[in-house]
Amino acid sequence: MGSDYAIEAEGLRRTYRGRTGWLRPRRTEVEAVRGVSFTVGRGELFGLLGPNGAGKTTTIKMLNTLLLPTSGSARVCGHDVVRQTREVRRRIGYVFGGDRGLYDRLSALDNLRYFAELYGVAPREQKRRIAELLELVGLAGRERERVEGYSRGMRQRLHIARGLLHSPEVLFLDEPSIGVDPVAARELRRTVGDLAAAGTTVLLTTHYMAEADELCDRIAVIADGRIQSLGTPAELRHHADGRRVVEVEAYGVPEAAVGALRGLPGVRETAIEERGALQLLTVQSDAHVDVQGDILRELAGIRLGRVTSREPTLEDAYVAIVNAARPPEESREAIVNAA
Amino acid sequence: MRTLRMLALGTLAHVKQMSRSSFEVTIALVVPIVQATLAVYLFRAGHERHALLQAAVGAGLMGVWSSVLFGSGGAIQNQRWQGTLEMIMLVPRRPVLVILPITVATGLTGTYALLATLAWGRLLYGIRLDFVHPVGFVVAAVVCIVALGMFGLLLASTFVLMRNANALTNTLEYPIWLVSGMLVPITVLPAWTGPIAAVLPTTWGARALREATTGGPVWPSVTVCLGISLLCLAVGSISLTYVERRARAAATLALA
Ligand SMILES: Nc1ncnc2c1ncn2[C@@H]1O[C@H](COP(=O)(O)OP(=O)(O)O)[C@@H](O)[C@H]1O
Ligand SMILES: [Mg+2]
Numbered sequence: 001m002g003s004d005y006a007i008e009a010e011g012l013r014r015t016y017r018g019r020t021g022w023l024r025p026r027r028t029e030v031e032a033v034r035g036v037s038f039t040v041g042r043g044e045l046f047g048l049l050g051p052n053g054a055g056k057t058t059t060i061k062m063l064n065t066l067l068l069p070t071s072g073s074a075r076v077c078g079h080d081v082v083r084q085t086r087e088v089r090r091r092i093g094y095v096f097g098g099d100r101g102l103y104d105r106l107s108a109l110d111n112l113r114y115f116a117e118l119y120g121v122a123p124r125e126q127k128r129r130i131a132e133l134l135e136l137v138g139l140a141g142r143e144r145e146r147v148e149g150y151s152r153g154m155r156q157r158l159h160i161a162r163g164l165l166h167s168p169e170v171l172f173l174d175e176p177s178i179g180v181d182p183v184a185a186r187e188l189r190r191t192v193g194d195l196a197a198a199g200t201t202v203l204l205t206t207h208y209m210a211e212a213d214e215l216c217d218r219i220a221v222i223a224d225g226r227i228q229s230l231g232t233p234a235e236l237r238h239h240a241d242g243r244r245v246v247e248v249e250a251y252g253v254p255e256a257a258v259g260a261l262r263g264l265p266g267v268r269e270t271a272i273e274e275r276g277a278l279q280l281l282t283v284q285s286d287a288h289v290d291v292q293g294d295i296l297r298e299l300a301g302i303r304l305g306r307v308t309s310r311e312p313t314l315e316d317a318y319v320a321i322v323n324a325a326r327p328p329e330e331s332r333e334a335i336v337n338a339a
Numbered sequence: 340m341r342t343l344r345m346l347a348l349g350t351l352a353h354v355k356q357m358s359r360s361s362f363e364v365t366i367a368l369v370v371p372i373v374q375a376t377l378a379v380y381l382f383r384a385g386h387e388r389h390a391l392l393q394a395a396v397g398a399g400l401m402g403v404w405s406s407v408l409f410g411s412g413g414a415i416q417n418q419r420w421q422g423t424l425e426m427i428m429l430v431p432r433r434p435v436l437v438i439l440p441i442t443v444a445t446g447l448t449g450t451y452a453l454l455a456t457l458a459w460g461r462l463l464y465g466i467r468l469d470f471v472h473p474v475g476f477v478v479a480a481v482v483c484i485v486a487l488g489m490f491g492l493l494l495a496s497t498f499v500l501m502r503n504a505n506a507l508t509n510t511l512e513y514p515i516w517l518v519s520g521m522l523v524p525i526t527v528l529p530a531w532t533g534p535i536a537a538v539l540p541t542t543w544g545a546r547a548l549r550e551a552t553t554g555g556p557v558w559p560s561v562t563v564c565l566g567i568s569l570l571c572l573a574v575g576s577i578s579l580t581y582v583e584r585r586a587r588a589a590a591t592l593a594l595a
Contacts, residue, residue, distance in 0.1 A: 017589075066592060106355055
């Protein structure tokens with residue numbers, strides 16, 4: 001039954017239950033994902049973009065059968081992720097960022113051979129397939145070295161080769177570029193782009209706006225366990241329509257000053273980013289209100305660098321979407337005293 | 340056929356991964372010498388012709404058991420630490436086929452402990468390796484390893500769910516040595532241990548080895564040992580499937 005969609009998620013929810021405390025154990029509940037629905041077409045490169053803790057990994061693990069949803073349902077290539085686990089697993093690859101998940105004391109070749117066996121790649125095809133993948137990820141020639149000597153970027157590439165051994169129809173990539181240097185990250189994006197161009201459906205999670213913008217056909221912005229916005233990068237950009245952005249380089253801005261900025265008439269968002277000794281203050285405001293004068297007045301007495309005013313970018317739209325999702329001081333972790 | 344190939348190559352991969360750990364290598368070098376020494380000094384008083392050899396075999400078998408116990412429990416914990424547990428459980432196969440190579444691999448590295456204990460016993464203390472049934476001994480040893488692998492699988496299925504499986508591992512090491520008569524014949528143990536011993540494949544494995552060493556009907560013990568382990572495999576397989584599902588519900592596959 002060829003489903004039109006590669007991935008369908010309907011009202012996915014996931015609550016983690018656990019215990020903390022030793023002497024007085026308390027039950028904890030984290031609602032990591034609270035009702036996520038979306039579809040991904042075959043061959044689409046779909047991005048799940050959101051800040052840390054937004055629920056991206058949890059969502060991906062429900063789709064790739066590693067976690068059972070608390071409620072809701074999902075299908076991959078038309079197969080239910082809870083009831084038809086084996087069917088789903090045959091068709092998917094999973095790659096996550098970071099340097100865990102490989103057999104360190106084995107060579108890259110041994111790692112790939114082992115997983116080729118596990119995935120039931122025909123013995124006759126293994127050699128060709130492995131050589132092909134080593135070439136694809138640029139590890140050819142280094143495959144006999146033990147993985148423990150590999151750099152982070154090389155491990156990441158080996159991960160990808162491993163995830164592709166059985167030529168999956170759908171590839172789940174969970175923050176693949178995390179901790180990888182910029183050059184390696186660019187290589188990685190190219191590889192992912194090529195895969196999608198060759199017809200593999202890719203679900204990519206990231207917290208880098210630029211990465212999602214460059215790669216994805218459509219992006220779902222997820223924050224607080226919910227999809228806050230979904231569309232093409234161009235559509236998402238509209239969230240910052242009618243706004244203007246003032247950027248101020250400053251040194252040692254106190255919390256209170258940022259709070260005061262947020263209260264200025266016409267100001268919509270404020271964000272602060274540390275860049276070494278320097279802080280980059282980004283203030284989004286309604287385009288028809290000139291807030292620059294007010295901002296500088298609020299920051300009087302603080303050492304400032306360059307001040308610029310510009311059109312909003314996709315990044316600003318993303319900040320606007322995520323900030324809108326963040327209700328003030330609401331805690332997502334409900335701790336209930338154990339009865 | 341393809342499944343057998345997968346199991347064999349998987350076992351090989353895990354043997355490689357395990358045997359390359361410097362910790363494992365140290366243990367593997369030191370423990371057999373200690374065991375051979377223990378065997379000799381504990382049983383020096385015995386006057387029977389085979390007492391020493393028997394003790395060495397028992398000590399070697401303890402090594403196999405430790406290897407399986409820490410291997411099965413530890414390997415799953417290790418897979419979790421390395422982040423590989425999720426990767427191997429994600430494979431489109433029954434969980435038993437994924438975990439069995441790991442537990443058999445630990446049984447295999449354990450064989451080394453058995454052989455090394457005998458070798459050191461011969462080398463350092465001149466224990467004469469005159470088995471009554473040499474062929475029976477080899478067969479019993481192989482069966483023992485497979486049996487321990489399958490028994491380890493049953494243990495592994497409970498370890499997947501527990502984040503602090505280590506505690507259980509430690510508490511199981513000595514009792515099973517004792518109860519299954521690896522160290523001393525079961526006949527000297529209190530009566531209540533009898534029924535427990537009778538259902539452990541290790542008891543029958545140790546008995547088969549002892550019979551092969553000092554004389555006795557080897558084959559019945561081998562058969563019982565194999566039977567019980569196949570039962571362990573069947574139960575372990577079902578339990579692993581259940582456990583995998585629970586782990587997906589409880590989110591215990593990842594280190595998180
Ligand atoms: N195994 C777990 N047990 C308890 N809470 C968890 C677990 N995994 C994730 N969480 C929590 O769920 C929320 C979402 O996490 P995650 O899906 O990893 O987010 P992301 O991948 O977007 O950073 C976070 O608050 C995180 O702390
Ligand atoms: Mg994550």
